[in-house]
Amino acid sequence: MPENPNPTAARRSVGITQVAKHAGVSPGTVSNVLNRPERVATETRERVEAAIRELDYVRNSSGSNLRSGRSDCVGLLVLDVTNPYFTEVARGVEDEAVESGLAVLLLNSAEDHGRQERNLRLLAGQRAAGAVVMPIDDDLSDLRWLSKQGIPWVALDRGDVPVEEGCSVSVDNEAGGLAAGRHLIGLGHERIAFLTGPFSIDQVHRRHQGLLQAVIEAGLDPDTALDLVHVPQLNPEQGEKAVDTVLAGGPRQRSTAVFCANDQLALGFLKGLGRRGLRAPDDISVMGYDDIDVAALVHPGLTTVAQPKYKLGRTAMSLLREHFDDPGHRHERRLFTPEIVLRGSTAAHRA
Amino acid sequence: MPENPNPTAARRSVGITQVAKHAGVSPGTVSNVLNRPERVATETRERVEAAIRELDYVRNSSGSNLRSGRSDCVGLLVLDVTNPYFTEVARGVEDEAVESGLAVLLLNSAEDHGRQERNLRLLAGQRAAGAVVMPIDDDLSDLRWLSKQGIPWVALDRGDVPVEEGCSVSVDNEAGGLAAGRHLIGLGHERIAFLTGPFSIDQVHRRHQGLLQAVIEAGLDPDTALDLVHVPQLNPEQGEKAVDTVLAGGPRQRSTAVFCANDQLALGFLKGLGRRGLRAPDDISVMGYDDIDVAALVHPGLTTVAQPKYKLGRTAMSLLREHFDDPGHRHERRLFTPEIVLRGSTAAHRA
DNA sequence: GATTGACATTGACACGTTTCAATCACGGTG
DNA sequence: CACCGTGATTGAAACGTGTCAATGTCAATC
Numbered sequence A, B: 001m002p003e004n005p006n007p008t009a010a011r012r013s014v015g016i017t018q019v020a021k022h023a024g025v026s027p028g029t030v031s032n033v034l035n036r037p038e039r040v041a042t043e044t045r046e047r048v049e050a051a052i053r054e055l056d057y058v059r060n061s062s063g064s065n066l067r068s069g070r071s072d073c074v075g076l077l078v079l080d081v082t083n084p085y086f087t088e089v090a091r092g093v094e095d096e097a098v099e100s101g102l103a104v105l106l107l108n109s110a111e112d113h114g115r116q117e118r119n120l121r122l123l124a125g126q127r128a129a130g131a132v133v134m135p136i137d138d139d140l141s142d143l144r145w146l147s148k149q150g151i152p153w154v155a156l157d158r159g160d161v162p163v164e165e166g167c168s169v170s171v172d173n174e175a176g177g178l179a180a181g182r183h184l185i186g187l188g189h190e191r192i193a194f195l196t197g198p199f200s201i202d203q204v205h206r207r208h209q210g211l212l213q214a215v216i217e218a219g220l221d222p223d224t225a226l227d228l229v230h231v232p233q234l235n236p237e238q239g240e241k242a243v244d245t246v247l248a249g250g251p252r253q254r255s256t257a258v259f260c261a262n263d264q265l266a267l268g269f270l271k272g273l274g275r276r277g278l279r280a281p282d283d284i285s286v287m288g289y290d291d292i293d294v295a296a297l298v299h300p301g302l303t304t305v306a307q308p309k310y311k312l313g314r315t316a317m318s319l320l321r322e323h324f325d326d327p328g329h330r331h332e333r334r335l336f337t338p339e340i341v342l343r344g345s346t347a348a349h350r351a
Numbered sequence C: 001g002a003t004t005g006a007c008a009t010t011g012a013c014a015c016g017t018t019t020c021a022a023t024c025a026c027g028g029t030g
Numbered sequence D: 001c002a003c004c005g006t007g008a009t010t011g012a013a014a015c016g017t018g019t020c021a022a023t024g025t026c027a028a029t030c
Helices: A016-023 A027-035 A042-055 A061-068 A084-099 A113-126 A141-148 A173-186 A202-217 A236-248 A263-275 A309-325 B016-023 B027-035 B042-055 B061-068 B084-099 B113-126 B141-148 B173-186 B202-217 B236-248 B263-275 B309-325
Strands: A073-078 A103-108 A130-133 A153-156 A167-171 A192-196 A226-230 A257-260 A285-290 A303-306 A333-336 A339-341 B073-078 B103-108 B130-133 B153-156 B167-171 B192-196 B226-230 B257-260 B285-290 B303-306 B333-336 B339-341
Touching: A016 A027, A016 A042, A027 A042, A061 B061, A061 B113, A073 A084, A073 A113, A084 A103, A084 A309, A084 B103, A103 A113, A103 B084, A113 A130, A113 A141, A113 B061, A130 A141, A130 A309, A141 A153, A153 A309, A167 A309, A173 A192, A173 A202, A173 A257, A173 A285, A173 A303, A173 A339, A192 A202, A192 A236, A192 A263, A202 A226, A226 A236, A236 A263, A257 A263, A263 A285, A309 A333, B016 B027, B016 B042, B027 B042, B073 B084, B073 B113, B084 B103, B084 B309, B103 B113, B113 B130, B113 B141, B130 B141, B130 B309, B141 B153, B153 B309, B167 B173, B167 B309, B173 B192, B173 B202, B173 B257, B173 B285, B173 B303, B173 B339, B192 B202, B192 B236, B192 B263, B202 B226, B226 B236, B236 B263, B257 B263, B263 B285, B309 B333
Parallel strands: A073 A103, A073 A130, A103 B103, A130 A153, A153 A167, A167 A333, A192 A226, A192 A257, A257 A285, A285 A303, B073 B103, B073 B130, B130 B153, B153 B167, B167 B333, B192 B226, B192 B257, B257 B285, B285 B303
Antiparallel strands: A303 A339, B303 B339
């Protein structure tokens, strides 16, 4: 196997030593210029900086990480890059990270267990400074492994992480469900359909709990006031398909409002309505959850429960930063309260 | 400053030497197990693998990259993580990358020049194996710099990259504009508004060229048949605001169809219509470009020009792979042809 | 003029890995 | 029995950087 010498590209890139030679100074000094500029005399520092510029030197982070044991990279493990909800969170994480000079590696687990594990191994291999991760389910073993590797993490959108295991930042899904319920009931709706995925998804389960509470506190009978419609996945297609089921009616009579566990479901539902020549809120009030960008884009606009996505990402990253600054740091759980965004898809029930 | 020894976490993680000791073998052998398993006797290999498992060893990529000069990371520099168009491309890149055992670092330039440059420097610092990048504008100097650092790249969605500078994968925007024009004219529309951002955006400019060509080949007079409506940005808000301008009419008479340079614009336009009690296609036919997920979600569905986004990402990555396999590789330009997706927002013009 | 201290700079080593020539063990062949 | 070849293993030398004790310089103080 003739290992070709590859004459053009294979010249190993310029390093600290070449810069040192070019500036007539020792490698150690160059390193100092890079890391503790205040320790080196202004005159020599400028000489070194000039050399760096002339040779187009860029620090080899492998060497740097290896020696220092540190890395200025943090990982952001996201459930699905395609989902607008997560990308908004990502923006928050990034903005906070660049402010402290950290680079963000955005990794995509694509809702896949193997891929999540592989990505965490990658981070461990890089000896990343830390990780913000949206776990794929409530199995914490991967995260425990990460801790054992000495990599601090913050869980995102997982209120069920025990605070002794690690930090978490999440939104109060129960409060969201409660607020949504109150809104609809306040509009006079007394039969509400809850269009949802499987309750094995913790977030969705809690939203239902909140809704239930709203019904009870209003003095309504859950059995007649609530119509539970389950679909296998939280995507638009399922939302569209579910229209008939919802319109067919609940235990006594058909619902006058539908609360979807998810904006994606709600959007699909709206589309299904349109297909049948119906529309919200005239024929039925529709409410979503998440407030993804598109929710404001459809007509009528989708009334929904807004998650502070950007802020979520930002706080997660800042929690991670606290870890760096103070290694003896106690874990923390931050819980945000969602807010309702009123748009056109819900209206008062005409009696 | 008392550098605290941090007794629990700071034990430097287990390395190849510890594994070697634990398996009663030399470090070199462990390395061989990791990199060329066929060279080591099955019996010892199993012993080493057991040690790896027991000590929970994970290879330190800093050390590895440093010594070998190689890295198994490729960068994916994206214009905007928030934009669904890019995330779909990202999926394609990722899928192709994992198949060849490469890890993808997803970096976000957030449409910002400084950030693009910083991210490229980061990649260079990591000595990444290569990069797939969507350049923020037609300024190639950043990419040239990357080449000089010995990092191969493939430009995405930039048909105007000279093939001697580097590889590129893009979609034929002129063909897209042409197809859209033919579709609308075929439906009997003889006054068409083109709702667009500034022509300094190359992609948009070309779509207009295509549209123009369609008008000319149909024997129409561009001056009367085309109504150019410029907005500063390609987002939904601008699309919504532009409704009045478009409806006010072109040179002679108001247009019966509007072709938006972008789905985002088109969606905003649709919403603006709804607000005014109008709807597509009854009052005006609306057409978009990109075929983002939401286009299928609104009612009526948005007729649009579909870009093969996933395929785009995948080919970009495969082109990069060719670079690795054959360093003497000549640059290549791949051009895809977009396809029209017919939905409900366009219809024949009632004379 | 000797001593001290502050400040700049240097040299050498260590980080964890890969690589490669060198060594070793061993069975087969002349 | 000497020789060779093959296959498995080892040891040592890098890769580029950060760190730190040691050295050097110079001015101020006694």
